Amino acid sequence: MRVPNSVVLPVGTHIDCCNGKEVEEKKRDIMTKIQAMLEERKTNLAHLVANLEDSEESEFYMDQWDRLKEMENSTLTILNLMPVNCTDYQDIKKLETTILEHVKNEEIFPNIIQMLPPVYKKVEAAIVDIAQSEDTPEHGMMDLSILLSELSRRDHLAKLDRELLQDILRYLHRIGLILWYEEIKQLEGTVFLRPAFLITMFKTLIRYGLVQQLENISVDILVGEHATIRDQASWVWMFKSKAMLCQAAMRALLKHQLYSESMKDIFEEMVGHKSQKGKLFILLQHFEICLEVRNMEELNPGAREFVPGKPWEGLLDCGAAHYLFPTYLNRSEEVSEMWGGDHPEDLQVRTYFSPEIPEGFFQRLMVKACSFYSAHWVAKVTCLLICSGKPLLIKENNQKAYSYIELRCRKPGKITEFQLAWDFIMAIISIIQKLSEDWPGLHMSVKAPCRTNGCPAEFVWPDVDGKSTVTKEEIKTCGLCGHLFQTELLLPKVPNEREMPQPPARSSAPHYYVTSYGTTTFGPSSINVNRQSILDN
Ligand SMILES: Nc1nc2c(ncn2[C@@H]2O[C@H](COP(=O)(O)OP(=O)(O)OP(=O)(O)O)[C@@H](O)[C@H]2O)c(=O)[nH]1
Ligand SMILES: [Zn+2]
Ligand SMILES: [Zn+2]
Missing domain, CATH: 3.30.310.200 (TATA-Binding Protein)
Structure with missing residues (x-):
């Protein structure tokens, strides 16, 4: 509901595991639940607006009121749930056709008829070409300025400037062809030409059996990270009991994963170190896949007053950040x-x-x-x-x-x-x-x-x-x-x-x-x- 005029197509998989009647029942149940959820959101939003309007100093909250009103007005279209059996190629094709039909439907997407300038299509084709080229590394990350010079070397694109390229990238990001997070300061200069790569990266952390992965980190990696088997045991413990990983554990785990998936060369860039966060960390936090828990290094407001002669719990054992994974x-x-x-x-x-x-x-x-x-x-x-x-x-x-x-x-x-x-x-x-x-x-x-x-x-x-x-x-x-x-x-x-x-x-x-x-x-x-x-x- 925060995205204006968004369209949602619910898809239900595994229909081959149910009989036709069950599929109908589940479909109806899901659609009813979605409808109820929408109603609930609407009334809650109305409550929030009313709370603001009733507050004594409501004139201070004009901005917030505007934001809420905007959310109230942004429409959300829920399309009919589409049941599929993913093991059946025909069903996948059918899903593809359905999506295309919806996207071309002007009633659902009124903006679709806007004509894009031809240069958009040219840049899009050139970017697809670069992304598929053998010279582009597996991860498909590219500096914005390098991409610009690559593109402007091509026919018909010599006059492409940075500003126009950024407009086009914004569009390509929206349609999902590439990813470009210009709103994240540290990533504004990086274009991800192969979005699937980021999913692979996220999957190294959000996956089944992460505890096993932690346990499987080799002693060689531990040594390389100045960690001990005992550290590893405490990482596992901490993860199991608090769904948290400390910086060192994250590094070792990602090293373990990236090395075993032959992505060794990008480890430092993605993971970074204490003083500079890597790209992956920035993205993990941006998407709130994990939340940073910072333990004060110098200040510990929870510490007791120092009384001479009495034992004093000093600073925390571990000064570095921890990352909480709410999904776990x-x-x-x-x-x-x-x-x-x-x-x-x-x-x-x-x-x-x-x-x-x-x-x-x-x-x-x-x-x-x-x-x-x-x-x-x-x-x-x-x-x-x-x-x-x-x-x-x-x-x-x-x-x-x-x-x-x-x-x-x-x-x-x-x-x-x-x-x-x-x-x-x-x-x-x-x-x-x-x-x-x-x-x-x-x-x-x-x-x-x-x-x-x-x-x-x-x-x-x-x-x-x-x-x-x-x-x-x-x-x-x-x-x-x-x-x-x-x-x-x-x-x-x-x-x-x-x-x-x-x-x-x-x-x-x-x-x-x-x-x-x-x-x-x-x-x-x-x-x-x-x-x-x-x-x-
Ligand atoms: N029988 C059947 N199996 C399916 C269907 N869709 C997916 N699967 C299987 O279900 C399992 C999970 O599928 P994924 O595509 O990995 O599911 P996911 O939700 O993306 O899970 P992650 O990969 O962990 O993110 C796989 O073994 C698929 O082959 C389906 O429609 N029918
Ligand atoms: Zn009482
Ligand atoms: Zn202890």
């Missing part, structure tokens, strides 16, 4: 095992989203969060972080009209630990809040569920957008079940030492810990959490 996040046992199950006593906060948690939101949250806290375990909808030995669980629940991300910490045993727990929670909430700004119109609110088992009430946090009115109440009373709770169990507040153990004395002068939400800022390499302590009374 299929195990959740490790996270549950590390966490040890929810307790009714846990500190629990939820950030609710309306109309829904956007696609890819949770993955990006995980990547950001894991970049700040070096000890982490991740699964598809959960993520466990550890800071100063204390775990925090992040859990996604994306259910219609019940979409939230839940944060859980164990109830601090000592008064002094409340500050750490709330700091930790606030840091994650700040990341969530920052991320949500990328989705115009997304509505978010923070609430703490009532701690009484079965009570549906929730304590709404004060406006998270700064100008925070922090509660001065020491005791919160649930409006539904009537139970009383110490405020620090529901909101970021740090109790006074004298108050504990419960019940807290109302008369003592409590020492509040106020988190100034608005000034918690996150950058790629710095974290700056401002705190203030005020003395009440």
Whole structure:
């Protein structure tokens, strides 16, 4: 829906494995599901627009509003599903004919009748010629300037200039003949004349049995990469449990794959090294096939204050980047095992989203969060972080009209630990809040569920957008079940030492810990959490 006026032709394979009735049933089922999905997208988009229009400062959001409106207006045509048996050559031919018929249909593709200047056809033919030529290397990557000089040597193309070539390349990229990612800075000078090559490259990482591939990396490659068998074992472990590979593992794995597929010569160019990313890495990230988890080398905001004489967890063992492969996040046992199950006593906060948690939101949250806290375990909808030995669980629940991300910490045993727990929670909430700004119109609110088992009430946090009115109440009373709770169990507040153990004395002068939400800022390499302590009374 983000691509204006796109046309989708669903294709169902393996019909030879079903009988005719089943094919009809499946086809109907798929088309109904697609229709329902489209309806859902439409209503969600309408919600986002409404959220923006209802917001107090809606005039600030004109750009975002325009973008949403554009998405609302862009049509998406879903053609009737085409069932095929790929093992039957006739069916493949039939598919080809169907696609051609659709493409030529002016009702579906109104722009098709635009005439292309003849030079487009000439360049296209010349590029096909170059791509098929024996002198062009297997991978088909070519510098834009070399391509230009190649082309301008040909008859009728002597006057071709860079600007025109770029226009033509844009067109050829759109029809899929070549690939040219001009929007990616590091790749704007490279034309991929053989698109299939990139698919082959991606397939070295997105494939069955990647664990085996990791295990099969030869000792020669390990030596060449300054790695040990023990490193290899930890790569395998990390990949199995967290779907992550560190830079060194990626290099060794790709070396293993590319060498065995006789693409040795392009290894450095595609993979690169620490200081300069290779083309493949750039593409993997561009398409979000993997997400970079950066562990701070110099700064570790999760580290505890240094106290002379006490042991201090210093910097992380591995300073280099890690790459998370969301498609491989299929195990959740490790996270549950590390966490040890929810307790009714846990500190629990939820950030609710309306109309829904956007696609890819949770993955990006995980990547950001894991970049700040070096000890982490991740699964598809959960993520466990550890800071100063204390775990925090992040859990996604994306259910219609019940979409939230839940944060859980164990109830601090000592008064002094409340500050750490709330700091930790606030840091994650700040990341969530920052991320949500990328989705115009997304509505978010923070609430703490009532701690009484079965009570549906929730304590709404004060406006998270700064100008925070922090509660001065020491005791919160649930409006539904009537139970009383110490405020620090529901909101970021740090109790006074004298108050504990419960019940807290109302008369003592409590020492509040106020988190100034608005000034918690996150950058790629710095974290700056401002705190203030005020003395009440
Ligand atoms: N019987 C039958 N087998 C099919 C059909 N289409 C694909 N296959 C087989 O299914 C398997 C997977 O096919 P692929 O084309 O590799 O599927 P893919 O989704 O591209 O998977 P990747 O190659 O991993 O990306 C192969 O063994 C194919 O031969 C079909 O219509 N009928
Ligand atoms: Zn260990
Ligand atoms: Zn209650």
